[in-house]
Amino acid sequence: MLSSLSVIESADMLKRYLMACLAGGVLFIIYLLLKTSSFAIGSVPKAVVTRTEDSNVMSKTGSLFDEPATTTTEVDINLYSIRNPHLGPLFNISHDNIINFKHYPYWNSSFTFRQNSNWKNSTCTESLQKKAFTSKDFGQIFRPDIQMLINSDLFDVNEYRRLKRWTIPYGYEYRGRSIMYEEVGDTLKMFPSEDSIFKVSREGQTDCISCAVVGNGGILNGSRMGKEIDEHDFVFRVNQAYTRGYEDDVGSRTTHFVFFDRSLTLMKLEHYPVGQNITYIFVPCREADYSYLRTIGNGTNVFKAPPENVRVIHPDFMRYVHFVWMRVDSFRPTTGGIMTMVALHACDKLSLYGMGYNYKYSNHYFDTRYQEFLPVLLSHDHTREIKLWDTLDKEGIVYWYRRDVF
């Protein structure tokens, strides 16, 4: 076992780090790398990173949740008493067995979530929902009726007040101040008031919806999984979702693209996933993400995602995924992890490809030479995510393409 402690200072190393984790703006990084010779689940090296852009949202005390901002947006008190007819009821998930980070402020209310009153359970007899509801590990926490998307119908001053206390992406705190009510509201108004990631309603539908979630893992290089991936009803992709030139391995169809403001930074314009048939699922992670979204809404962004196809992830869904499923002390799940959770809570049959990291393969399937995956644990906990995919697969809830590793 090799153990090394190094301070990354050179621009080269810094660039490599950016490529590896898309964290962006890594300033001072100290990482401890523990390398093992096996490629098993537990072999993701432990990395300690003192500061990344994502983890900047952590307060000085190291909490994921900043203290509430001292200045609050003044709101018309009359608005407060108007009941929003679009909002479903709130529900709690028992957190007696979820022991991590009890010291966080708002711990108790962190387990209260908005229900989607339009949600219909699947009537597909083979649905993963049936297995998940009765699962020993996940039966108590699987709530596909949670409000997954937020839109302007579901956003009002009460809802803003309820959500404001948590740090983005779990709410609207960012670096000790609140993202303004108007800022969120005006952004959401640019996109349709849809509460499903599918254009068809569940109601009266007996067909089973099959989904493929395609991560960017190097495990797909040479996999020839393209045809199998394309055969699913829906194909989810994330970040730099290259397909052209990689069809044999990753397929060519994209129906859902999951992204945040820096997803496409390293991608050439001609490879951007753009199309009228693609649903764009946005994960707001920083304050800047709202102005990024507005440039998509008003067509001034170079990324020409049709605004009518854009959906925004609900802060409650993010909090549910993070606290209830991931239960880890990192900033947020990976964007690929969020994509998987979205599909798990919407599809009847789910297959995961290119998910999880492994040193046998390069970081990404599109790398031109081998690039080692470098985890940034303050931002994401990849080990926990790999464990989740493994357990979901072993319980037959999802299919996880493992190739010759994991």
Ligand SMILES: *[C@@H]1O[C@H](CO)[C@@H](O)[C@H](O)[C@H]1NC(C)=O
């Ligand atoms: C959820 O739990 C909180 C306290 O933990 C309680 O105040 C609230 O009434 C509960 N809400 C629901 C909908 O059960």
Ligand SMILES: *[C@@H]1O[C@H](CO)[C@@H](O)[C@H](O)[C@H]1NC(C)=O
């Ligand atoms: C939070 O929940 C715990 C039980 O999980 C309870 O003992 C405690 O009183 C609650 N705190 C508040 C402020 O509601």
Ligand SMILES: *[C@@H]1O[C@H](CO)[C@@H](O)[C@H](O)[C@H]1NC(C)=O
């Ligand atoms: C969906 O099914 C679960 C498990 O049978 C049940 O607990 C839940 O109430 C159902 N939800 C809806 C909206 O019908």
Ligand SMILES: *[C@@H]1O[C@H](CO)[C@@H](O)[C@H](O)[C@H]1NC(C)=O
């Ligand atoms: C978009 O979807 C429609 C309806 O399913 C289909 O007819 C059309 O060929 C699709 N367009 C592209 C570019 O895939």
Ligand SMILES: *[C@@H]1O[C@H](CO)[C@@H](O)[C@H](O)[C@H]1NC(C)=O
């Ligand atoms: C589009 O939105 C951005 C972000 O809010 C704004 O800066 C820009 O002026 C807008 N452009 C147009 C043409 O509306």
Ligand SMILES: *[C@@H]1O[C@H](CO)[C@@H](O)[C@H](O)[C@H]1NC(C)=O
């Ligand atoms: C992708 O696979 C090919 C053939 O298996 C191999 O030669 C190449 O080095 C791989 N690419 C990377 C970036 O690992």
